[in-house]
Amino acid sequence: MPLHRRIADAVLTTDPVQRMRLSQAGLAMLLMAAGVVAMQYFVAVGAAPAGPVHLWTAASLGGMVVFFILIRSGWSRRLDDPSLTLAQMMYAISSGAAAYALVGEGRGGVFPIVMVVVAFGLFQLRPREFSAVGLFAVGLFGVVMATMAHLKPAVYPPRVELGHFLMIATMMPAMALLAARFSALRQRLRQQKHDLSHALARIQELATRDELTGLVNRRHMQTLIEQAHRRCARSGQSFCLAVLDVDHFKAVNDNHGHATGDEVLRSVAQEMQTTVRLSDTLARWGGEEFVLMMSDTHAPLARGGLERLRERVAQLCVLVPEGELRISVSAGLAEHRPGESVEDTLARADAALLEAKQQGRNRVVLAP
Numbered sequence: 440m441p442l443h444r445r446i447a448d449a450v451l452t453t454d455p456v457q458r459m460r461l462s463q464a465g466l467a468m469l470l471m472a473a474g475v476v477a478m479q480y481f482v483a484v485g486a487a488p489a490g491p492v493h494l495w496t497a498a499s500l501g502g503m504v505v506f507f508i509l510i511r512s513g514w515s516r517r518l519d520d521p522s523l524t525l526a527q528m529m530y531a532i533s534s535g536a537a538a539y540a541l542v543g544e545g546r547g548g549v550f551p552i553v554m555v556v557v558a559f560g561l562f563q564l565r566p567r568e569f570s571a572v573g574l575f576a577v578g579l580f581g582v583v584m585a586t587m588a589h590l591k592p593a594v595y596p597p598r599v600e601l602g603h604f605l606m607i608a609t610m611m612p613a614m615a616l617l618a619a620r621f622s623a624l625r626q627r628l629r630q631q632k633h634d635l636s637h638a639l640a641r642i643q644e645l646a647t648r649d650e651l652t653g654l655v656n657r658r659h660m661q662t663l664i665e666q667a668h669r670r671c672a673r674s675g676q677s678f679c680l681a682v683l684d685v686d687h688f689k690a691v692n693d694n695h696g697h698a699t700g701d702e703v704l705r706s707v708a709q710e711m712q713t714t715v716r717l718s719d720t721l722a723r724w725g726g727e728e729f730v731l732m733m734s735d736t737h738a739p740l741a742r743g744g745l746e747r748l749r750e751r752v753a754q755l756c757v758l759v760p761e762g763e764l765r766i767s768v769s770a771g772l773a774e775h776r777p778g779e780s781v782e783d784t785l786a787r788a789d790a791a792l793l794e795a796k797q798q799g800r801n802r803v804v805l806a807p
C-alpha cells in the first residue's frame with residue numbers, strides 16, 4: 440500500500456463513517472488555518488494587535504484540534520452528533536466573532552469565512568439545528584458589533600455596524616431556507632435508498648428462491664453446485680448430489696386437486712428442509728422433483744442422511760379436506776467423481792432415481 444494511503448488510514452481510520460467525520464473536521468481545521476493566515480496579515484499591516492491575535496490563534500486552532508481528537512479517539516460516538524458538526528460550527532462562529540472584534544478595518548474578511556462555516560451545516564444539520572446556529576450567529580455578531588461600535592466608534596462606526604448587522608441578519612434566514620431544502624432532499628434520498636435496497640432484496644429473493652416452497656430455485660442451485668464443484672476440485676473434498684421425486688404425485692393432483700398438490704409440495708419441502716444438515720442445500724428442481732447437494736461427504740454417509748430424509752417424509756401426514764394424506768419420496772444418489780462434470784453426476788443420480796422408482800418407490804438407490 441502506498442505511504443500516503445497508510446498515513447491517511449492511520450490518521451483518518453479505515454471506518455468509512457469515522458473517516459468522513461474526521462475529513463470534515465480536518466477541512467474545518469484547514470479553514471481555520473486560512474483564517475489564521477489572514478489574521479497574521481492584518482497584524483503585519485498594523486490593522487490588528489499582535490498579542491490578542493496570538494491568543495486568538497492558539498484558542499481557535501487549538502479548539503479545532505481538540506474537536507479532531509474527540510472524534511478520532513471515539514469519545515464523540517457516545518453523543519447524538521458524533522461528527523460534532525454543531526459544536527464545531529458554534530466554535531468557529533465564536534472564533535469569527537472574536538476575529539471581527541480584533542481586526543478593526545479588516546473585519547469585512549470575516550463574513551465570507553462565517554458563510555463557509557455555515558455552509559458546513561447545510562449538508563448535515565436538521566433545519567431546526569441550522570436555525571439555532573443562525574440565531575446564535577446573528578445574536579453573537581449583534582452583541583460584538585454593538586459592543587465594538589460603543590467601545591471604538593472611530594474604527595467601528597455605528598451606522599456601518601448597523602449595515603453589517605442587517606447583512607448578517609438577512610443572510611442567515613436565507614441560508615436556513617437553503618438548509619431546509621437540503622434536508623428535505625437528504626430525507627428523500629434516504630427514503631429512495633431504503634426503497635431501493637428493499638426492492639433489491641426482493642429481486643434477489645425472486646431470482647434465487649422458488650415461490651411455492653421457498654426453497655432455492657433451480658437456476659440458483661445450478662450456480663451453487665458449480666461453486667461447490669470448483670471448491671471441491673481445489674480442495675480435493677467430495678460432495679454428493681441426490682435427486683428426489685414425490686411418488687405418484689400425479690394421483691395426488693388428480694384425486695385431490697392442484698391446490699392440494701401444491702400444499703403437499705410445500706409440506707414435503709418444509710419437512711425435508713428442516714431435516715437436512717445446515718451445510719446441505721435443498722432446491723426445488725422443477726415440478727415434484729428436488730435436488731439435494733451434500734457437501735464434504737461420501738456416498739455411504741450421504742445415503743444414511745438421505746434415508747433419514749425419506750423416512751421423515753414417509754411419516755409425514757398432510758391434512759387435506761378429505762382427511763390425511765401419506766406421501767413418500769424416491770431418491771437417486773451419486774457421489775461426484777474427480778474430473779466428472781456436474782451434469783454427469785446429476786445424470787447418474789437421475790438414473791438411480793429411475794431405478795428407485797422401478798424397484799417400487801419410497802427408497803434410496805445409490806448410483807454405481
Ligand SMILES: Nc1nc2c(ncn2[C@@H]2O[C@H](COP(=O)(O)OP(=O)(O)OP(=O)(O)O)[C@@H](O)[C@H]2O)c(=O)[nH]1
Pocket residue numbers: 651684685686687688689690692696697698699700701704725726727796800
Ligand atoms: N400441484 C402441482 N403439481 C405439479 C407441479 N409441478 C408439476 N406438477 C404435477 O406433478 C405430476 C408429476 O407426475 P409424473 O411425472 O407422472 O410422476 P408421478 O405421478 O409422481 O409418478 P412417479 O414419479 O412415477 O411416482 C404431474 O401431474 C404435474 O402436473 C406444481 O407446481 N404443483
